[in-house]
Amino acid sequence: MILIADSGSTKTDWRMIDATGVHEHILTAGINPQYIESAQIYNIFEAELLPHLKEKNPSTIYYYGAGCSSPDRNLRVEQALKKIFPNSEAVVDHDLLAAARALCGQKPGVACILGTGSNSCLYDGENIIDNVPSLGFLIGDEGSGAYLGKMLIRAYMYRELPEELATSLRNRYNLTKESILDGVYLSDMPSTYLATFAKFMHEKRKDPVIHAMIYQNFDEFFERHVCKYKGYTEVPVNFIGSVAYHFSDTLHQVAKKYGVHIGTIITSPSEGLIAYHQELLSQNV
Incomplete structure (x- = not known):
């Protein structure tokens, strides 16, 4: 199972998927690491994402987000994800790459x-x-x-x-x-x-x-x-x-x-x- 996040400044669209289909669809608040720190991002994940996953642990998280355009900003999101999912690989990139792949x-x-x-x-x-x-x-x-x-x-x-x-x-x-x-x-x-x-x-x-x-x-x-x-x-x-x-x-x-x-x-x-x-x-x- 992998977890995909498409995040803008107003909302984040999460999908837990495998090769056969979508198993979870969750909406949380938007996140832009240009404006908020890792601790604030973690608080959003903990309050709005974690309760819906019922201890499901993705092997990899692909997070595409607004503001994820530099190593420093991406690290803020990655640190928050790793704190929530310590055993998962986290890949953080720009929403432009999400558009290209989509x-x-x-x-x-x-x-x-x-x-x-x-x-x-x-x-x-x-x-x-x-x-x-x-x-x-x-x-x-x-x-x-x-x-x-x-x-x-x-x-x-x-x-x-x-x-x-x-x-x-x-x-x-x-x-x-x-x-x-x-x-x-x-x-x-x-x-x-x-x-x-x-x-x-x-x-x-x-x-x-x-x-x-x-x-x-x-x-x-x-x-x-x-x-x-x-x-x-x-x-x-x-x-x-x-x-x-x-x-x-x-x-x-x-x-x-x-x-x-x-x-x-x-x-x-x-x-x-x-x-x-x-x-x-x-x-x-």
């Missing part, structure tokens, strides 16, 4: 995350071999929900939206200059605030002005990220995340412009990760 399995490809934020990598079928860095919502995040929201709010504040759209947006969110600036500059999660406007853009996506923004968002992502990977037109380019999924029509339009073949578009890595690890387990039997 999307590509054991085959090479480009894997992209387009949700609240964005990221991408070139994957060789086992590991990430190249990564154009994600620079966050302030100076990067092209292709993301936060980037879409930033484009929309900027156009609204600069009076560049048609009056009907501007009125609809203002009434929907009760927008004022102060509420926007507070949401961006005083919020603990400004990218999440900006990404909330992606839902409005999805509803209005047939409007020419909104469609142009969505197209530009993806166009910048392809130009600044996808096209930087060697052989990007020779392997499938795959996507995970709500923005990629809900705006897939426009994503396909932009991909065609760059001669890119889109493979898989999914909202969550969980099922793909299960399939990836079950295949490995079957091969090792």
Whole structure:
């Protein structure tokens, strides 16, 4: 039996599996070692994970998490896992690797995350071999929900939206200059605030002005990220995340412009990760 964790900042999805199926499915609080220490992580595991496992001890724990992008941060999670499961091997890695394995399995490809934020990598079928860095919502995040929201709010504040759209947006969110600036500059999660406007853009996506923004968002992502990977037109380019999924029509339009073949578009890595690890387990039997 192995234990797989897909962890974001808000929730962690745990699956206890073997080659035949899933035997436990547990949801716990999200964990980001960029912001919390090993002792706090251990407390979450002890309170929310351990009671559900009924003394089941996995041989290996594969933990894929937000913020797990450096040896120091990964060690915080590993130490907490080893304290809970002293006889288990713990493998801690970035959520980008989870996306690559869920999307590509054991085959090479480009894997992209387009949700609240964005990221991408070139994957060789086992590991990430190249990564154009994600620079966050302030100076990067092209292709993301936060980037879409930033484009929309900027156009609204600069009076560049048609009056009907501007009125609809203002009434929907009760927008004022102060509420926007507070949401961006005083919020603990400004990218999440900006990404909330992606839902409005999805509803209005047939409007020419909104469609142009969505197209530009993806166009910048392809130009600044996808096209930087060697052989990007020779392997499938795959996507995970709500923005990629809900705006897939426009994503396909932009991909065609760059001669890119889109493979898989999914909202969550969980099922793909299960399939990836079950295949490995079957091969090792």
